Amino acid sequence: MAEGKDRIEFHMLDHESVGDDTVTFKLEDGTVVKVKVSLERVGIATNYKNPDGTSHYAVSTAAKVYIIPHDRRFTMPKGKVAGGQQDRPSPSHIA
Template identity: 80%
Template sequence: MRDLLYMAEAKDRIEFKMLEHESVGDDTVSFKLEDGTIVKVKVSLERVGIATNYRNPDGTPHYAVNSAVKVYIIPADKRFTMPKNQVSGAAAPQERPSPSHIT
């Protein structure tokens, strides 16, 4: 009975084979704002897979893609702040917020 339940669940699942990947070209795009601030956007692939037991309705392969987007803000004066407790030798650190130049 347990095997039948597993087989029924398996029919409702799409299986994927993980694919290796490499970056082709730049992974970062930079924009300069009118106030001189630079905005950098970095895109990366975390995991990519191709379905082994399913195809799209038009017959093409079905992919699962997990990606990450990171945005960096670089002020025109290139200054930023951070709490003193993040400096070595300062008081014991508590919760560490991100530096002010990363959103």
């Protein structure tokens, strides 16, 4: 088989979101789960068709899941607080 004959080539397509890209669920304990779906890359085959003659697409997706506790509280290490002094030495001119 000649080089390239066993490969499907794709033309990348631009895309835009139509409608809401997030689905929200509320659990019985009051926790909210949000799932956001996005397209990373979409292409249409330029040298291949599906067996029924329709266009063949390659679609790469991503899903992000956000959990919002019912009390809307969370924690983080003190060292991660912006402007915090936990992990920084004091300047030499301050006693």
